[in-house]
Amino acid sequence: MKTTTVLTPARHRRPSATPAGAAIGVGTVAGIPGPPREGAAIIDVETVTGERFRGELTTSTCHGAALDLKPGVVVAVRFHPDRPTDLTLADDMIAARAAFDHRLIRKGITTAAKIDLVRRGNRSQAVVTAMRATCHLIEDHREITVDLMVARTDGGQFAARETAFIPAASLASVAPGSVIAVYYRTADESAIAITVAKA
Known part of the structure; x- marks a missing residue:
């Protein structure tokens, strides 16, 4: 999943362009x-x-x-x-x-909490230190568990483990040593979200 849209605060949003x-x-x-x-x-x-x-x-x-x-x-x-x-x-x-x-959530590929973390959390980078692909598949997405060393936006780093569904064609982009995008909150480093572009 790759979600980079930043929502504008409601008071600044333009009227919807979708016809009634x-x-x-x-x-x-x-x-x-x-x-x-x-x-x-x-x-x-x-x-x-x-x-x-x-x-x-x-x-x-x-x-x-x-x-x-x-x-x-x-x-x-x-x-x-x-x-x-x-x-x-x-x-x-x-x-x-x-x-x-909504489509990704309904299919079980991600959760509302993960999407909210991508939208509102700190965007940083992480180095993959270990990766294991599980046997779970949802359409063209494969479940993986990755161990990461996450760079804090204000300096330093922390270790994290994340289980997520990514496009099966993108498994090579999460091989050990790869650098991927990660999102976290400063107040709670126990929850992270990763984004991997479809290859």
Whole structure:
């Protein structure tokens, strides 16, 4: 999981760009049709409640962004419940991030506490001193246990152990000796969260 969005305090937030009645979902590009549908992207969508359906993005609805889409890419999409197969890219980033987070929590890949730690904790780096992959899998995520030496943001370091799900393709990035991003709170170093980018 890689979550770097910083939420703006409520008094400074701009009004939501999501139209009334529209919903946000997490989409995975399933394919790019050729002519005469060139410029369209077929998207497999999962809503925050777990409903799945297939829709379509076109260059006319995402301002050319479909040109950068390829199978396997994950995007936040917006749709109207009455026309779920007509998709646009989500332009409300707060709602889009919430949709991604809710999906990860519902699947058991992370927890609300871990997401809150990434959003509000101190961001630092840690050296992996040991890593063990368990037999637990959730979709394309593998559970690991890592021992870390975490650098404090105000100097010094502390040892920590964390169990987390990461993309299975990213196991090499948590091999002993690797440096990864870590989040913690100064007042409680017993809880940490790690983020590993999908390879």
